[in-house]
Amino acid sequence: MKFELRDACFAYGADKPLFEHINLSLSKGEILTVLGPNGAGKTSLLRAALGFAPFQRGGSFLDGKPVGEFSARELFRRIAYVPQARRYSFAYTVEELVLLGRAVHVGLFSQPREHDKHIARNCLEKIGITNIAGKLCSRISGGELQMALIARALAAEPELMVLDEPEANLDFKNQYRILKTVQELKEQEGLAFFINTHFPEHALQLADRVLLLYPGRCSESGLAAELLTEEKLQKLYSLPVQIAELQLGQKNYRTVIPFVL
Template sequence: MSDTAFDAMTADRHQQDTGPVLEARGLAIGHHRKRIGEDIDLQLHRGEVLCLLGPNGSGKTTLFRTLLGLLPALDGSVRIGGKPLPGWPRKALARLIAYVPQSQAVPFPFTVAQMVLMGRTVHIGPFAQPSAHDRHVAAEALEALGIAHLSARACMEVSGGERQLALVARALAQEARVLILDEPTSSLDFGNQLRVLERIATLGKRGIAVLMSTHQPEHALRVADRVAFLKAGRIVRRGGREIIDARALAELYGVAESLIAAGSA
């Protein structure tokens, strides 16, 4: 979306915000009472990009789904805007937080434009049609991700990477205050990775809070204000981008430090 429109939209919305927009305290996560993570403390503030790094199976997706209320917390608490997560009506929460999963099946032949326009659903009444403004916001999100030329294509006919870009565009069209992105660049080519990362950095500068996971430390180095390492369901390290070094990454991913150094050479 255009810089002027987005800045105008966010300025009033964030002017009075204080404290973390999303906070977890002593959080335990898992499925059907089987814990896969615990003692998780996390804070996300307005206008910051927090990157979560961790190996497969460390609990990143489960953590995100718990923060969103899609999975129940097994212990501890989640607060959104200072208010306990269970106290948020679902529609109000959908206006506040946008989520981009790693992948999403598209069971119906929606076009890319229709998928992105779905991001406006939370702003439209139950029986209302999208307004000209809704369509304009969706169109600008498509432009921002460089996929406007795919608007008329069916989602099932575009590549997995292009479909992922459409999911990110849908989240932008939602105009939420918080974005939770689960490995948003995992299926993208190099150019589109840079495009998404640039958009993430821009959103942070405009006051949007972004929590994202990635397997690529260089992406965190490019856009993160803060970084957290998640291993075996626990946050084992946190801080600024300076905590990303060969020794720390070797410990996090269980590989020799020499391999990390060789890979960055």
């Protein structure tokens, strides 16, 4: 699996482009994170990359084929998209919501098979939300709904998961749970991830590749080890930061410390 953006440029109507000349590639078992300030176009980038909105120039490609040439069913059997959580008003339980991911994968529009139920329950376990499986989606918190949507995407057994701010609305413990799950799915199942985040520290911990969307339509993409530097993060957020190294037990961690003046 190889997912690419080639010279991608996006604008709303006749407005000036939100971003332009975006070039990146993402392969099996890699995590790419997108960082940038509010208004830089992170969500618009994800939506256009999946064909939900047209690029002004350039485009997105899956294994060399333009995304727009795939049927919706064919594309979303290979790519799972998790948007920012929105409140559900219809009467699905969390387990039923996750089963919808199987419908994407196998075309279920009737009674799900026991095999599909087993996969859905396994996804609930991986995300750590079996305790809310029977609750209505309209009666759970925004953070719980976000985790249920990730479990639904996982149930489709995709090759690439596209996550728009997956840590939004999650408390500290559940943020860690999601990061840990992403890392495990990458290492154990070879999944690729394309993730928007407002947390540069999460990019430091997870990312193999990054895309930095600077104010003013400039951008950089490449290896995380080369681009996640104090200088570039200061430029990105217009804020002085320091990257600190911490050793906890046998592991070394890197964290970003902002200086609020």
